[in-house]
Amino acid sequence: MSVQVAARWVVLDIEGTLTATSQVHVVLYDYARPRLGPWIDEHGEDPVVAEAVAQVKAEAGLEAQAGTDAVVAVLHSWMDADRKATPLKTLQGLIWSEGYARGELTTDYFPDVVPALRDWRARGARLAVFSSGSVAAQVASFSNTTSGDLRGLFAGHFDTVNAGPKRERPSYEAIAGQLGAGAGQIAFFSDVPAELDAAAAAGWRTVGVARAGEPFAEADFGAHPVVSGFDEVELEVIA
Ligand SMILES: CSCCC(=O)C(=O)COP(=O)(O)O
Ligand SMILES: [Mg+2]
Numbered sequence: 647m648s649v650q651v652a653a654r655w656v657v658l659d660i661e662g663t664l665t666a667t668s669q670v671h672v673v674l675y676d677y678a679r680p681r682l683g684p685w686i687d688e689h690g691e692d693p694v695v696a697e698a699v700a701q702v703k704a705e706a707g708l709e710a711q712a713g714t715d716a717v718v719a720v721l722h723s724w725m726d727a728d729r730k731a732t733p734l735k736t737l738q739g740l741i742w743s744e745g746y747a748r749g750e751l752t753t754d755y756f757p758d759v760v761p762a763l764r765d766w767r768a769r770g771a772r773l774a775v776f777s778s779g780s781v782a783a784q785v786a787s788f789s790n791t792t793s794g795d796l797r798g799l800f801a802g803h804f805d806t807v808n809a810g811p812k813r814e815r816p817s818y819e820a821i822a823g824q825l826g827a828g829a830g831q832i833a834f835f836s837d838v839p840a841e842l843d844a845a846a847a848a849g850w851r852t853v854g855v856a857r858a859g860e861p862f863a864e865a866d867f868g869a870h871p872v873v874s875g876f877d878e879v880e881l882e883v884i885a
Pocket of ligand 2: 836
């Protein structure tokens with residue numbers, strides 16, 4: 647069954663919506679795990695890295711003098727628990743950006759994703775991304791995919807730094823403001839009902855993405871329309 651959606655802007659979650667959860671939790675997390683310690687030691691003078699490390703220590707209750715091993719142990723525990731803490735996402739994004747630039751990482755999307763995004767874009771829809779993954783990670787991940795370089799499809803990237811937490815309404819209000827769009831012009835696609843609830847509270851249209859085999863496939867999406875793939879979406883592009 648198809649779902650009709652009227653929107654000018656389509657804002658997309660990544661994990662579980664565009665890519666399999668294993669693409670993040672296995673491929674990307676396994677790439678980052680052994681590289682976190684060396685990255686912190688080699689880039690400790692970089693203010694972005696220094697600030698992220700300070701945030702990890704503060705959030706984990708470590709002393710300011712704590713060494714890299716203690717910081718890495720916290721970061722690994724957050725990855726094991728899939729805690730999408732902002733400083734972890736910042737550090738992962740730096741490491742993944744280098745991995746994509748070196749050609750050591752390639753993003754693989756669900757088969758219905760790229761044809762739908764190209765079709766929506768060709769028909770005038772504007773596309774943006776809202777993910778817990780940092781903006782740097784998002785852009786890098788679209789640069790090297792099994793369908794080529796897809797960066798040109800997207801007009802906006804949002805994360806927990808430039809928008810806010812994904813389960814809170816003000817984050818969606820902030821994104822609408824940055825896009826210069828009315829809430830009723832934006833449709834948000836996500837596999838996580840709590841994210842859809844926050845977007846709907848901000849006045850956005852919402853589409854739940856319940857993909858077979860994914861963690862939220864059997865979740866209760868409440869009043870949100872639900873698809874099992876983008877080929878079930880009939881997008882009407884509005885002004
Ligand atoms: C390829 S960008 C990195 C994705 C990531 O780190 C992540 O946690 C995805 O979370 P999402 O909010 O997109 O479900
Ligand atoms: Mg998701």
